Amino acid sequence: MLFIWKAQAYIYAKCYYDLYSFLLNYQLNVNFTSQDRLSLSLAQTTYSGGDTSLFESISGDIVDKGYSIRPYALPTNLTSLLSQHIIELPTDEFKRAGIGRTKDHMINDFIRTDAISWITDDSEAGCAWINWAESLQAYLNRRLFLGLFSFESHFAHYAKGDFYKKHKDAFKGEGNRVLSVVVYLNPHWASSDGGELVIYDKNTPSSVVVDNSKITVIPSFGTIVVFLSEEFPHEVLAAKRDRYSIAGWFRLNNSIANNIDPPS
Ligand code: OGA
Ligand code: MN
Numbered sequence: 001m002l003f004i005w006k007a008q009a010y011i012y013a014k015c016y017y018d019l020y021s022f023l024l025n026y027q028l029n030v031n032f033t034s035q036d037r038l039s040l041s042l043a044q045t046t047y048s049g050g051d052t053s054l055f056e057s058i059s060g061d062i063v064d065k066g067y068s069i070r071p072y073a074l075p076t077n078l079t080s081l082l083s084q085h086i087i088e089l090p091t092d093e094f095k096r097a098g099i100g101r102t103k104d105h106m107i108n109d110f111i112r113t114d115a116i117s118w119i120t121d122d123s124e125a126g127c128a129w130i131n132w133a134e135s136l137q138a139y140l141n142r143r144l145f146l147g148l149f150s151f152e153s154h155f156a157h158y159a160k161g162d163f164y165k166k167h168k169d170a171f172k173g174e175g176n177r178v179l180s181v182v183v184y185l186n187p188h189w190a191s192s193d194g195g196e197l198v199i200y201d202k203n204t205p206s207s208v209v210v211d212n213s214k215i216t217v218i219p220s221f222g223t224i225v226v227f228l229s230e231e232f233p234h235e236v237l238a239a240k241r242d243r244y245s246i247a248g249w250f251r252l253n254n255s256i257a258n259n260i261d262p263p264s
Contacts, residue, residue, distance in 0.1 A: 051075065055139040058226050062144065062179075067199060067227035069217055074183050078128055079222040083185035085125035086155050086244045093117045094157055099167070112164040114236075116154040119246070129153070129246065133181065136226075137250055140179070146250075148178060153248025158195060162243070164236040166200070169249060170229035177229040177249040184219035185244040195219050195239030199232050219243055 054073055061068030094115035099108055121127040130151065137148045158164075170177035182197065189195075197217040204213045217225055227234075229249060 052139070055136055056143075058136070058224070059140055059143045062140070062226065062228070065201075065203075066231050067201070067215075068225070069215070070224040071220065072222045073224045074132075074222040076222060078132060079183070079185060081125045082129055082183075082246065083187070083221070083244065085123060086157070086185055089117060089155065094155075097156070097164075110165070111167065112236075113162040114156050114158045114164060116156050116247075118152070118154045119248075133248055133250075136181070140250075146178060147252055148250040149253035150251045151248060152251070153181075153246055156245045156247055158236065158239040158243040158245075160241055161238055162236075163238040166198075166233050166235040168230065168233050172230050176252040176254045178252055179250040180225075180227050180229045181246075181248045181250070182225040183246045184221060184223045185246070186219055186242075187221045189218055189220045189243075191218060193240050193243075194237055195241075195243040196237045197225060197234060198237060199225075199227065199234045201232065219245060 054070065057070065057073075058068040061070075094117045096108070097112055097114050097116045099111050119126045119129060121130050130153075133151050133153065137151055140146050141148055169180045186193075197219060199215040199217070201213050201215055204215075217223065
């Protein structure tokens with residue numbers, strides 16, 4: 001356990017050290033490439049506590065409805081960095097996604113067919129993403145007292161035909177996933193490209209003619225979706241072309257007595 005803490009402390013320290021050296025270089029007026037400038041403005045937007053008005057909108061939506069859908073809202077430089085990173089990730093970094101605790105591949109194929117790669121902060125893109133998510137976490141904790149304690153997330157790739165059937169990200173009393181966040185990294189997504197996220201909102205009455213209880217989200221570049229993990233069943237319709245996204249979860253602290261157990 002101590003080892004895990006030490007390892008995490010090291011990773012965080014490294015992440016901030018990278019930023020620190022980066023800003024130091026800036027002050028020393030080292031010659032800049034345009035890539036550096038992009039990274040610096042990225043660092044400024046993502047490390048300086050985040051985008052308050054965006055976080056406030058997300059927070060308000062969660063209070064009102066339990067979910068938030070914000071089209072094209074992720075800072076463009078962060079979205080570009082992530083989308084570049086995900087398409088450059090070697091194929092063998094992606095593993096077929098599992099479901100819950102089952103290892104049965106037959107069931108797996110029936111429920112979801114996407115491939116995932118867990119995000120760590122050993123890439124610039126991973127680091128920037130985790131910092132953005134942690135700024136959101138801190139904001140929501142201050143504003144809504146949610147007690148979010150940790151964050152985990154993965155890149156996801158849905159190839160043509162891939163889907164994820166209706167599911168919930170957490171079940172009451174079982175896990176400690178509280179809030180789900182999804183962002184999309186697909187430039188120029190047309191509605192004919194499929195791959196929509198459908199969220200089922202039990203509070204919105206459905207009618208026979210138009211099913212209002214279904215909320216359909218097009219997975220466009222920079223669109224952010226946040227929802228309470230235990231409240232909203234959702235599914236990903238079959239994509240008709242490569243579909244890239246990030247799915248992440250904020251967790252509560254799963255501590256038993258004095259035994260703090262950060263999820264690995
Ligand atoms: C998930 C998920 C939604 C999406 O990974 O659990 O529901 O739109 N993803 O990618
Ligand atoms: Mn899900």
